[in-house]
Amino acid sequence: QxxxxxxxxxxxxxxxxxxxxxxxxxxxxxxxxxWYQQFPGKGPALLIAIRPDVSEKKEGRFTxxxxxxxxxxxxxxxxxxxxxxxxxxxxxxxxxxGTSYGKLTFGQGTILTVHP
Amino acid sequence: xxxxxxxxxxLITATGQRVTLRCSPRSGDLSVYWYQQxxxxxxxxxxxxxxxxxxxxxxILERFxxxxxxxxxxxxxxxxxxLGDSALYFCASSLGVGKETQxxxxxxxxxxx
Numbered sequence: 001q002x003x004x005x006x007x008x009x010x011x012x013x014x015x016x017x018x019x020x021x022x023x024x025x026x027x028x029x030x031x032x033x034x035w036y037q038q039f040p041g042k043g044p045a046l047l048i049a050i051r052p053d054v055s056e057k058k059e060g061r062f063t064x065x066x067x068x069x070x071x072x073x074x075x076x077x078x079x080x081x082x083x084x085x086x087x088x089x090x091x092x093x094x095x096x097x098g099t100s101y102g103k104l105t106f107g108q109g110t111i112l113t114v115h116p
Numbered sequence: 117x118x119x120x121x122x123x124x125x126x127l128i129t130a131t132g133q134r135v136t137l138r139c140s141p142r143s144g145d146l147s148v149y150w151y152q153q154x155x156x157x158x159x160x161x162x163x164x165x166x167x168x169x170x171x172x173x174x175x176i177l178e179r180f181x182x183x184x185x186x187x188x189x190x191x192x193x194x195x196x197x198x199l200g201d202s203a204l205y206f207c208a209s210s211l212g213v214g215k216e217t218q219x220x221x222x223x224x225x226x227x228x229x
Contacts, residue, residue, distance in 0.1 A: 043220035
């Protein structure tokens with residue numbers, strides 16, 4: 001019940017295209033859903049995050065869509081650029097109490113390649 | 117730069133040995149989390165400390181232990197190392213329990229030969 005499933009494993013898009021990465025979770029106690037971006041040799045960096053009381057959050061070219069009833073959320077990267085080529089991880093955590101709150105449960109990651 | 121520092125950056129050691137990984141959280145952050153990243157397991161939560169106290173444990177092996185010191189830096193101790201312990205080990209920090217945003221350090225790459 002702690003799993004977060006992410007797809008696709010890899011994604012190739014052309015410059016200017018839209019990149020879409022999907023995640024699904026099982027634990028309905030999760031209340032925080034961040035996306036992290038990781039470049040080779042670096043630690044994950046927070047990209048954008050959403051709480052389940054909203055269905056969409058946009059920051060620049062990055063948008064999270066959240067479907068609470070389906071227990072799914074997705075990352076959309078508009079106008080994808082070669083500099084966006086990285087590994088993207090969705091994650092989920094529970095912050096409302098209990099003994100396991102705060103820890104992040106990660107998806108398996110998506111390797112995004114944006115061709116110029 | 118996230119503000120989280122980790123040392124060493126790389127570590128090569130032999131099976132059966134013991135190593136210590138060090139993490140300094142961002143200024144003001146009280147929570148420290150340790151994660152392991154490997155090709156087969158992905159990013160896995162190991163353990164969390166808040167203001168010196170252990171708060172949560174994940175799939176951390178009994179051969180691994182951690183602590184957070186009064187100055188809030190943390191150390192992850194890995195002993196009786198096996199080939200399968202080769203991985204990237206990340207430390208992350210956040211303001212405190214319930215303050216969600218976690219900032220990750222650059223990681224320590226451990227290679228066990």
